[in-house]
Structures are given as C-alpha cells and as structure tokens.
Amino acid sequence: MKIFEKQSDLSSFLKSVSKTQTSIGFVPTMGALHEGHLSLLRESMTQNTYTVMSIFVNPTQFNNPEDLEKYPRTLDSDVAKIKTVSQDIIVYAPTVDDIYQGQTQSEHFDFDGLEAQMEGQFRPGHYDGVGTVVKKLFEIVNPNKAYFGEKDFQQLQIIKKMVEKLKIPVEIIGCPIFRESNGLAMSSRNQRLNDEQKKQAAVIYKILKTARSKFKNNSAHAVHQWVVSSFEKIPEMKLEYFQIADESRLLPCIRKSKNKKYRAFIAVFIAQIRLIDTVALY
Numbered sequence: 001m002k003i004f005e006k007q008s009d010l011s012s013f014l015k016s017v018s019k020t021q022t023s024i025g026f027v028p029t030m031g032a033l034h035e036g037h038l039s040l041l042r043e044s045m046t047q048n049t050y051t052v053m054s055i056f057v058n059p060t061q062f063n064n065p066e067d068l069e070k071y072p073r074t075l076d077s078d079v080a081k082i083k084t085v086s087q088d089i090i091v092y093a094p095t096v097d098d099i100y101q102g103q104t105q106s107e108h109f110d111f112d113g114l115e116a117q118m119e120g121q122f123r124p125g126h127y128d129g130v131g132t133v134v135k136k137l138f139e140i141v142n143p144n145k146a147y148f149g150e151k152d153f154q155q156l157q158i159i160k161k162m163v164e165k166l167k168i169p170v171e172i173i174g175c176p177i178f179r180e181s182n183g184l185a186m187s188s189r190n191q192r193l194n195d196e197q198k199k200q201a202a203v204i205y206k207i208l209k210t211a212r213s214k215f216k217n218n219s220a221h222a223v224h225q226w227v228v229s230s231f232e233k234i235p236e237m238k239l240e241y242f243q244i245a246d247e248s249r250l251l252p253c254i255r256k257s258k259n260k261k262y263r264a265f266i267a268v269f270i271a272q273i274r275l276i277d278t279v280a281l282y
Contacts, residue, residue: 001082001089002038003079003092004093004094005094005095006098007099007140007269009054009144009188010042010140010141011034012019014050014052017150018194023043023048023050023144024050024051024141024144025043025047025048025050025051025147026051026054026143026144026145026146026170027041027043027051027052028133028142028146029054029055029056030056030076031057031072031073031074031075031093031171032072033077033078033240034178034187034188035186036177036178037150038082038085038177039083039147039227040147040175042085043081043147043175045086045145045158047144047145048226051089052090053092054091054092055078055091055092055093056094056099056137057071057073057220058105058133059129059177060104060106060125061126061129061133062126062129063123063125072188074207079091092137099133099137103266104136105129106129106131107131107132108128109127109128111133111165112161113251114127114157114249114250115128117154117243117250118267119154119249119267119276120139121242129133129268130155130159134159134162135166138170143170143236144171144172145170145171145173146170147173147175148172148174149176149178150174151177151186151277151278152276153247153263156174157248160172169214177277177278180198180202181196182205183203183204185205187275187279189274197270198269200237200270202268203237204268205277205279207266208266208277208278208279211223211242211279212264212281214226215244215252215262215281216242220244220252223264224244225244227266231268238270239266239267239268239270240269241265242265242266244261244262244270245263245265246262247260247262247264262282263281264281265278266278
C-alpha cells in the first residue's frame with residue numbers, strides 16, 4: 001500500500017501510472033473510517049484502475065472549534081481497515097499546510113442556494129469549507145470519478161453543483177447509507193458515543209421511518225410537528241432541525257407536488273455529539 005503525505009509526491013506517482021485507458025477513482029474522507037467508507041472504496045475499485053482515498057480533517061469546514069478538536073483522528077487503524085479491502089488502494093494523508101500552503105481559509109462559493117438550507121443554516125461557512133477542500137483535492141488527485149455517501153445528502157448535491165458550475169471533469173457518484181444493526185447511520189462521530197448512547201441514538205432512524213410513513217397521507221407541516229413532539233419526549237436528545245425538502249433544490253416542502261422527490265433531513269444532539277441522518281420519502 002502506498003501512503004503519501006505530500007501532494008507533490010502523490011501527483012508525481014499518479015502521473016507516472018496514468019495512461020490513456022487509466023481511470024482514477026477518489027474517495028475523500030476525514031478518517032475515523034467505518035463500513036460506509038469502505039463500501040465507497042469497494043465501489044470505486046469495481047469501476048476504476050486506481051483508487052485514491054484521502055484522510056484529512058479539514059479545519060475550514062468546522063464552525064465549532066471544540067468539534068474540530070474532538071474529531072477522531074485514527075490514521076493507523078484507518079490504514080488497517082483499508083488493507084482489509086485491498087493493499088492496492090492509494091492513501092493521501094496530508095497535513096493542513098500541505099493542503100492549504102499556509103493559507104488556511106475558505107474560498108466563497110455560490111451553490112445556487114443549496115448551501116442556505118439545513119446544515120448551512122446551523123453551520124455558518126461550513127459548505128465554503130467543504131467546497132474549498134474538495135476543489136483542492138480534485139485538483140491534486142485529478143480523478144475521473146469521486147464517491148460520496150448519501151448520509152450527507154446536502155453535501156452530495158452541493159459537490160455536484162460545484163462540479164457543474166466550475167466545469168470540473170469528474171463524475172460524482174452517490175452511494176447508499178450504511179447503518180448499524182439497530183439502524184443508526186454509520187458516522188465517524190459515532191466513535192464518541194458510548195454503548196448506551198448508541199442504543200438511544202437508534203431512535204433517530206426509527207422516527208425517520210415513521211415520518212416517511214406519515215408523509216404518505218399527511219402534510220409536511222403535520223409530519224414536522226409530530227417529529228418535534230417526539231423528540232420533546234426524549235430528554236437525552238436535542239433536535240436541532242427536521243426538514244422535508246425536495247431533493248433537487250433542497251427547498252422546504254410547503255405543499256406536496258407529484259413532480260418532486262422529497263427527502264427528510266435531521267440533525268440531533270446527544271451528549272454534545274451531533275448526528276445527522278436522512279431518508280428518501282418515496
């Protein structure tokens with residue numbers, strides 16, 4: 001397995017192996033890998049000659065310094081997990097300075113309003129940070145295809161929008177959410193939960209599934225009120241937001257339209273640990 005810490009070394013290697021028929025797949029991550037990340041690697045390996053995974057905790061997408069400080073950093077165990085998939089995966093694990101070259105700040109992006117909803121409302125500057133680092137990584141790796149999990153569905157749509165607007169020659173592929181046996185969406189932040197909290201957090205997906213069922217015969221407003229009241233009965237958790245939005249523009253559903261596909265989005269705190277999830281409502 002090849003592990004690169006410097007973008008110059010990674011770029012030189014990729015140039016040396018690139019040929020006319022070579023395809024490079026890319027899986028950008030912040031580490032603390034779980035089965036969801038590994039599924040992205042497997043998908044990439046079936047479709048590309050080479051697969052690169054980046055492991056980089058990006059400081060510019062954190063609006064909460066404490067969250068950045070506590071974010072799990074587990075490079076050794078991450079590499080061990082990657083090896084269970086394949087020894088041929090190329091790992092890029094850079095420093096902040098290697099990525100930002102001494103200018104650790106975000107660009108400003110216009111994602112046509114996608115960034116103003118949900119996560120964008122509660123995490124100011126988050127998607128500028130995401131756009132900045134993903135754009136830099138695309139420039140370094142120059143992949144043909146890049147793979148993102150649908151748990152961060154808003155991020156997935158924003159990356160697609162960035163690629164479209166900036167005409168970046170990469171195909172963005174969304175991959176299904178992986179869940180624990182109790183339904184909890186797999187997340188790097190789950191590592192900060194103890195066993196009891198993981199059991200409690202399973203209710204998030206249970207409520208989302210019930211909301212999906214209720215949405216068939218009820219308004220978005222009625223479903224929203226039911227979700228809010230459900231979390232008010234759970235003192236261990238604090239609901240930050242629940243929103244039903246159309247998948248393409250991420251605008252809140254005011255009145256259902258048969259021509260739109262809707263999705264439920266949620267963010268919940270449990271013991272100061274922030275968890276997000278989403279389900280399609282069709």
